Amino acid sequence: MRIITTLLLTAVLVGGCASTREAAIYEKPGVDDQQKRADAAACTRAALDTAGQRGAAFLAVDRDTVDDCMRARGYSAATHK
Numbered sequence: 001m002r003i004i005t006t007l008l009l010t011a012v013l014v015g016g017c018a019s020t021r022e023a024a025i026y027e028k029p030g031v032d033d034q035q036k037r038a039d040a041a042a043c044t045r046a047a048l049d050t051a052g053q054r055g056a057a058f059l060a061v062d063r064d065t066v067d068d069c070m071r072a073r074g075y076s077a078a079t080h081k
Helices: 002-017 033-047 063-072
Strands: 024-027 076-079
Touching: 024 033, 024 063, 033 063, 063 076
Parallel strands: none
Antiparallel strands: 024 076
């Protein structure tokens, strides 16, 4: 299950890199990189959209939902230019 989750998140993150929206950089004092990655992964999983005719063939991540989730966890978000 862990391998499937890792592969799924990798595909989503790589797909997100191809989008036109600038990537957000999340910061939270006192949080190490491992925890930041875990929080980002949880927020990304929560934002996955596999509904409709696209089904499992195309995974879309609502980046606004990810941003909102990370902010709810206490992170601030800035865009990378």
